[in-house]
Amino acid sequence: MSEIAFLGLGRMGFAMAERLVRAGHRVRVWNRSKDKASALLAAGAVWAESPAVAATGATAAFGMLADDIASNEVWLGPAGALAALPRGAFAIECSTLSAAHVAALAGQARARGLRYVDCPVTGFPSHVVEGKLTLLVGAEKADLEALRPIFADIAGTVRHFGAVGAGTAYKLMVNLMGAVQIAALAEGLALGRRLGLEDAAVADALATGAAASPQVVQNISRMLSGDWDRNPVFTAALRLKDAAYGVALGEGAGAAIPLGKAATKWFEAAKALAPDADQSIVLKAVTSAS
16 A cells, blocks of 8 residues: 555546555545546545645655646646655656656656656556556666556556656657547548548448558547547547657657658647547548648
C-alpha cells in the first residue's frame, strides 16, 4: 500500500485513479472540478483542495493533464505539487506533453530531490478498467523497478524506452504517425466520394485490406456516420496538440517530417470546426476544403 496523489481526473485519469483505489492504495485526488471525483470519493479516495495538498506526504504523485500549460500549473504553480512532495518521492507525468516541457519539469523535480518519471500512456479508459493499459516509460532503471508494483495495478504492459524523456519521445512519434494515418483516411474517404464510390464498400475494403491499421479501423465507421459530436473518444483539439508537439520534436531533432506537418494542418482545420468534437471530424474538414 502506498500514499499516492493523483492529479487530473479526465476519462483516463479517473480510470487510473480508480484502479489504484481498488488495489488498496491510499489515494488523494485533485481535479479542477470536484464533481468529477464523486465516484472515486465514494470508493475510498480522499479529496484534496489543491495539488500541493494532494502531494503532501505522498510517496508518488501522478499527473494526467491536458497539455503543457495545465501540467506547469499543477506541478509548479502557486499551489503546485512539486514543492509539496517529500524528498525521494516520485513525480510521475502520464500526460502527453512536449519534449521541452518534460525536460524542464524533470530538471525542476531533480533540483528538489525528487525522482521524475515520464510515463505517457496508450490505450482507452476501457483498457485501464480491463488492466490492459500500456505505459510508455522514460526513467532510470532503478526508479522503474521501484515503481513496478504500483504500475502493475494500473497497466498490463510497461515499455521502457530509456532515460527520462524517452517515453515522451516515443509517444509523440507514434501519435504523430497516428495523425498522419487518420488524416490520410479522411483524404481517402473524401476522394472515394468524389469518385462516386459507395461509402459502405470503401469502408469494408479499407478496414480489411492492406491499408488497414488500428487507427483506420477505429476511425472509419465514426467518420462515415458523422457522429463526431457525440461521446468523443479523442478530440480534434487533443489530436492537434499531440501532432504539434510531435512536429516540434521532429524539427528539434533535424528530421524532415512533411507528412506530419500536412496532417497537423488538417487537424488545425478540424479543431476550427469543433475543438471538442471527436477527431473523426477531420473528414468534414477535408471535405469542406475540397
